[in-house]
Amino acid sequence: MAVMHFDPASLVEAGRVNHAVYTDPEIFDLEMKRIFGGTWVYVGHDSQVPGAGDYYATSIADQPVLLVRGKDQQLRLFYNRCTHKGAQLVNEGSGTVKAFRCAYHGWLFKDTGALHSIPAPGGYDCGTVCPGDGSHALEPVARFGSYRGFLFASLSPNVPELEQWLGPLRSSLDNFVDRAPAGRVEVAGGVLRYEHDCNWKFFVENTLDALHPMVVHQSAGRPAQILSARLDNQQKTNFVLQALAPFTGSYSFYDAMGGRVMPHGHADLGGKASIHSDYDEDPDYLAAMHAAYGPERTTEILSLSRNNSVAYPSLMFKAPIQLLRIIRPVAVDRTILETWHFRLVGAPESKLRRTIAYSTLVNSPAGMVGPDDHEVYRAMQRGLTARKPEWVEVSRYMADPEAVAGEDGAVPVKGTSDAYFRGQFSAWADLMGRP
Amino acid sequence: MTVTAPTIAKIADIDRDTHFRIGQFLFREADLLDSGEWERWNDLFAEDGIYWVPSSADQHDGIDQVSLAYDDALLRAIRVARQGADLAASLRAPVSSSRMIGNLMASHEEAQGFYIARSRFSMAQYADWGTRTFHGSYTHYLRPVGDDFRIVLKRVDLVNIQGSIGDILTIL
Numbered sequence: 159m160a161v162m163h164f165d166p167a168s169l170v171e172a173g174r175v176n177h178a179v180y181t182d183p184e185i186f187d188l189e190m191k192r193i194f195g196g197t198w199v200y201v202g203h204d205s206q207v208p209g210a211g212d213y214y215a216t217s218i219a220d221q222p223v224l225l226v227r228g229k230d231q232q233l234r235l236f237y238n239r240c241t242h243k244g245a246q247l248v249n250e251g252s253g254t255v256k257a258f259r260c261a262y263h264g265w266l267f268k269d270t271g272a273l274h275s276i277p278a279p280g281g282y283d284c285g286t287v288c289p290g291d292g293s294h295a296l297e298p299v300a301r302f303g304s305y306r307g308f309l310f311a312s313l314s315p316n317v318p319e320l321e322q323w324l325g326p327l328r329s330s331l332d333n334f335v336d337r338a339p340a341g342r343v344e345v346a347g348g349v350l351r352y353e354h355d356c357n358w359k360f361f362v363e364n365t366l367d368a369l370h371p372m373v374v375h376q377s378a379g380r381p382a383q384i385l386s387a388r389l390d391n392q393q394k395t396n397f398v399l400q401a402l403a404p405f406t407g408s409y410s411f412y413d414a415m416g417g418r419v420m421p422h423g424h425a426d427l428g429g430k431a432s433i434h435s436d437y438d439e440d441p442d443y444l445a446a447m448h449a450a451y452g453p454e455r456t457t458e459i460l461s462l463s464r465n466n467s468v469a470y471p472s473l474m475f476k477a478p479i480q481l482l483r484i485i486r487p488v489a490v491d492r493t494i495l496e497t498w499h500f501r502l503v504g505a506p507e508s509k510l511r512r513t514i515a516y517s518t519l520v521n522s523p524a525g526m527v528g529p530d531d532h533e534v535y536r537a538m539q540r541g542l543t544a545r546k547p548e549w550v551e552v553s554r555y556m557a558d559p560e561a562v563a564g565e566d567g568a569v570p571v572k573g574t575s576d577a578y579f580r581g582q583f584s585a586w587a588d589l590m591g592r593p
Numbered sequence: 594m595t596v597t598a599p600t601i602a603k604i605a606d607i608d609r610d611t612h613f614r615i616g617q618f619l620f621r622e623a624d625l626l627d628s629g630e631w632e633r634w635n636d637l638f639a640e641d642g643i644y645w646v647p648s649s650a651d652q653h654d655g656i657d658q659v660s661l662a663y664d665d666a667l668l669r670a671i672r673v674a675r676q677g678a679d680l681a682a683s684l685r686a687p688v689s690s691s692r693m694i695g696n697l698m699a700s701h702e703e704a705q706g707f708y709i710a711r712s713r714f715s716m717a718q719y720a721d722w723g724t725r726t727f728h729g730s731y732t733h734y735l736r737p738v739g740d741d742f743r744i745v746l747k748r749v750d751l752v753n754i755q756g757s758i759g760d761i762l763t764i765l
C-alpha cells in the first residue's frame with residue numbers, strides 16, 4: 159500500500175481546515191473508504207420498493223448497491239455485483255423482478271440474494287459452485303437499517319446502532335414524518351439529478367451556511383420582491399413569491415432561527431422559525447392534521463421548522479417542505495445531487511404540489527437558486543487550488559457561551575454560526591483517522 | 594395545465610403557408626434567446642402560456658411532478674429579470690448560446706384551435722467554465738393571433754433527461 163503523505167488529523171485544527179480536504183484526490187479516495195465507507199449513509203426510502211420483487215439500484219459513493227424487497231416482505235441490501243465473474247447485476251434505477259438474472263452468463267439469484275440456478279451446472283458438479291447450498295449468494299452490505307422508513311446502510315460493520323448514530327437528529331426525521339396526517343410519507347413527484355463540478359463537502363456545508371443566501375440569492379429574491387410590490391394582496395399569496403422572499407432574509411433573521419449541532423457531524427438550521435415558516439397553510443391540511451393529532455399536537459408538529467437538516471455525510475433533508483437531497487460524490491471535484499420528494503400520506507394533494515413547486519424553483523439545474531449556489535462552489539473549488547493561504551476559516555461564534563450541549567447531546571447554536579462546519583470536520587477527522 | 598402528447602387522430606393538416614409561418618416564428622424565438630433578448634422572448638407567450646422543461650420523458654404535468662422549469666407568467670417574469678440583471682453569480686460571466694432547430698412538423702389541433710409544432714434542437718451553451726451542449730425536442734402549442742402566434746406551451750424534452758444534468762444557464 160502506498161504510504162500516505164498526509165495525516166488526516168493534521169488537516170483539521172480549532173477554527174480552521176486545510177484547503178487540501180477539498181482539492182486533493184488522494185484525500186478524496188480515502189474519504190470514500192473511511193467516510194462514505196465507514197459510517198451510515200442514506201440509501202433510499204422504503205416506499206421506493208413497496209411490493210415483493212421491487213428493487214432499487216444505486217450506489218454508496220463508488221460502491222454499487224441493490225435494494226430489494228423479497229416475497230417475505232423483508233428489505234435487503236446487497237452489493238450490486240454478480241458472484242460469478244462480477245458483472246453489475248442490474249442497472250441503476252428501479253424495477254420489479256421475479257429473480258435477478260445476470261446479463262453475462264445467466265446466473266440466477268433469488269430476491270433473498272441466494273444463488274438459485276446456473277446454466278450448465280455440470281461443469282462444477284457441485285464442487286466449487288453449487289446453487290442451493292448457500293454459497294455464491296449476493297454479498298449483503300455490512301449494516302442496513304430503517305428509521306421510520308428512511309433506509310441507511312454502512313459498508314463497515316464497526317458503526318453504532320442506527321438510532322444511536324442518528325441521536326437527536328431523529329426528532330428532525332420524526333418531524334418529517336409526523337407532518338403526515340397518516341404518520342407515513344412516500345416518495346412521489348419524480349427526481350432531480352443535478353451534476354456539480356465541485357467537491358461534495360461544499361454542498362453539505364453550504365446547506366447550513368446562513369451567511370450566503372442574502373449574497374448569493376439576491377438574483378432571485380430581488381426580482382421577486384420587485385414583482386411582488388406590483389401585485390395586489392391576492393396575488394401576493396402566490397407560493398413562488400413566498401418561497402423566494404426569505405432568500406434575501408437579513409443576518410438577524412437567520413441568526414435568530416438558530417440551529418443544532420449534534421454528534422457524528424449531524425446538524426440542523428432553523429427551529430422555531432425557518433425560511434419555510436411563513437408559508438400560508440392549506441386549511442384542508444390543517445383540518446386533516448387536527449383530525450389525526452388534535453390541535454395541540456398539530457401546533458407542536460407544525461411549529462417546529464428546521465429548514466435544512468444534515469445526516470452527515472450523505473443526506474440533507476427539509477422536513478417542513480418534504481424533500482431530501484442525497485450527496486453522491488463522484489470525484490474530488492465532481493458530485494451528483496439527487497433531490498427526492500415526498501407525499502404526506504393523508505394530506506391534500508396541495509402539499510405535494512407545494513413541494514414540487516419549491517423544488518422546481520430552487521433545486522433544478524435550470525432553477526433560480528441552485529445554479530447560483532453551484533457557481534460559488536465552483537469558485538471555492540478554483541480558489542482553494544491556491545497553495546497559499548493554506549487554511550479555510552471556520553471560527554465564527556467559536557466562543558458562544560450559549561452553545562452548550564443539552565441533555566440529548568445537541569448543541570443549540572446561532573443560525574450563522576460556523577459550529578455546523580466545525581461539527582462536520584470533527585466527525586470527518588474522527589472517521590478519517592480510523593485505520 | 595395538463596398536457597399530453599397530441600394524438601394524430603385529432604390533428605388536421607395545415608397548409609404550406611402556415612407551416613412556413615410557424616417555422617419563422619420558431620426561428621425568431623430561437624434568435625431572441627440566442628441574442629439574450631429575454632423580455633422580447635417573454636412577449637411571445639400568451640398570458641396563460643407556460644415554459645416547461647420536464648424532468649422525465651413521459652411526464653404529464655409540472656404540478657404533481659418536479660420539472661427543471663415550469664414557468665407561468667409570474668415565474669417567467671422572475672426568470673427574465675434574473676437573466677437580465679447582473680446579480681446572479683452564475684450569470685456574472687457572460688453566458689452565450691447558439692442553437693439550431695430542424696425537423697419541424699406542424700399540425701392543427703382543431704378542438705382547442707391551436708397549432709402544434711414539433712421540432713428538434715441542438716444548442717451549445719458557453720459559460721466561463723466550459724461549453725455544454727443540449728439536444729432534444731421542442732413542442733410548441735401556438736395560438737394564432739392575427740397572422741402571428743402566441744405560445745400557449747413550450748415544452749422542452751432533453752434527450753439525456755434520465756441522466757444527471759448540469760447547469761442550464763440560459764433559456765432552452
Ligand code: FES
Nearest residue numbers: 240242243260263
Ligand atoms: S458474471 Fe454474472 S453470470 Fe457470469
Ligand SMILES: [Fe+2]
Nearest residue numbers: 370371374531
Ligand atoms: Fe444557497
